[in-house]
Amino acid sequence: MTCVSRAASSLESNDYYHSDDSLAVKLLPGFVRVLIHVLLFRRFFIRVLAPTGVYEYVIARTKYIDTAFKKALIERFDQILLFGAGFDTRALRFHSEAQHTRIFELDAPLTQQAKIQQYRRRNLIVQSNVVFIAIDFDKEPLPHKLDTAGFSKDRRSLFILEGLLMYLDPDSVQSTFQTIHEYAGMGSRVVFDYIQASVLRHENTLYGESGLAKSVSKAGEQWRFGIDSREIAAFAAVHGLVVSDHKCAQELEATYFQDEQGRLVGRMNGTHCLVTAVRR
Numbered sequence: 001m002t003c004v005s006r007a008a009s010s011l012e013s014n015d016y017y018h019s020d021d022s023l024a025v026k027l028l029p030g031f032v033r034v035l036i037h038v039l040l041f042r043r044f045f046i047r048v049l050a051p052t053g054v055y056e057y058v059i060a061r062t063k064y065i066d067t068a069f070k071k072a073l074i075e076r077f078d079q080i081l082l083f084g085a086g087f088d089t090r091a092l093r094f095h096s097e098a099q100h101t102r103i104f105e106l107d108a109p110l111t112q113q114a115k116i117q118q119y120r121r122r123n124l125i126v127q128s129n130v131v132f133i134a135i136d137f138d139k140e141p142l143p144h145k146l147d148t149a150g151f152s153k154d155r156r157s158l159f160i161l162e163g164l165l166m167y168l169d170p171d172s173v174q175s176t177f178q179t180i181h182e183y184a185g186m187g188s189r190v191v192f193d194y195i196q197a198s199v200l201r202h203e204n205t206l207y208g209e210s211g212l213a214k215s216v217s218k219a220g221e222q223w224r225f226g227i228d229s230r231e232i233a234a235f236a237a238v239h240g241l242v243v244s245d246h247k248c249a250q251e252l253e254a255t256y257f258q259d260e261q262g263r264l265v266g267r268m269n270g271t272h273c274l275v276t277a278v279r280r
Helices: 002-010 030-035 039-049 054-074 109-121 142-149 170-183 209-218 229-238 249-256
Strands: 079-083 102-107 130-134 157-161 189-195 241-247 272-279
Touching: 002 039, 002 054, 054 079, 054 157, 054 189, 054 249, 054 272, 102 109, 102 142, 109 130, 130 142, 142 170, 157 170, 229 241, 229 272, 241 249, 249 272
Parallel strands: 079 102, 079 157, 102 130, 157 189
Antiparallel strands: 189 272, 241 272
């Protein structure tokens, strides 16, 4: 769903809906890669297949994290670590700006190997500063894998957790942020998204909540972790972080889908929020 959304967005002519992940198109399966260029198929995907407002959210999230990624490169951060990188293409899309930064992609072996194979099939070149870390999260300790891969402690780093936390249990979230705290140098940043805690309580008060919850269930997955948006500063503080930016649906809509007259040109699914936090 995410890769298709990114691919569809890269083909949009509307600036509010256009994002720059053109490589997502190349990573799609053959028949989908053909169909994605057909406007009617893209409209069917957005309006019928994708849960309400999720397409808009993926666009906003992609732009938000692209900006954070580029900012870290411009500021010459030493390292970037993507947790559960999936088919993220930022290491390739921003390779010309990444000459002074090592980029580490962390993921399950099967997912990561599938991505690497797609890169090879599409003749997409991975630069030498990109390091793939395959990990069995149930059996292998994360610190050991980071050390073995050459990820350094106490360096200024960017940590990205995109579309991940909601699928982890609370203990795993705690362990993940503990590891980040141990490895992050002062001034490091953590960018992540989360779902509102009310979603786990099935309160169904947010735009598009019911449809997205059903979609997750149909996919055989389960959301296990959420945060009350009013508690985000406290959550960050527990892990030695200070929130520098926090946007939920309303703020993201105003940032990415509001025209010059203040009118919304798109409405986002209301279940998710995005956060940037800094290691102090």
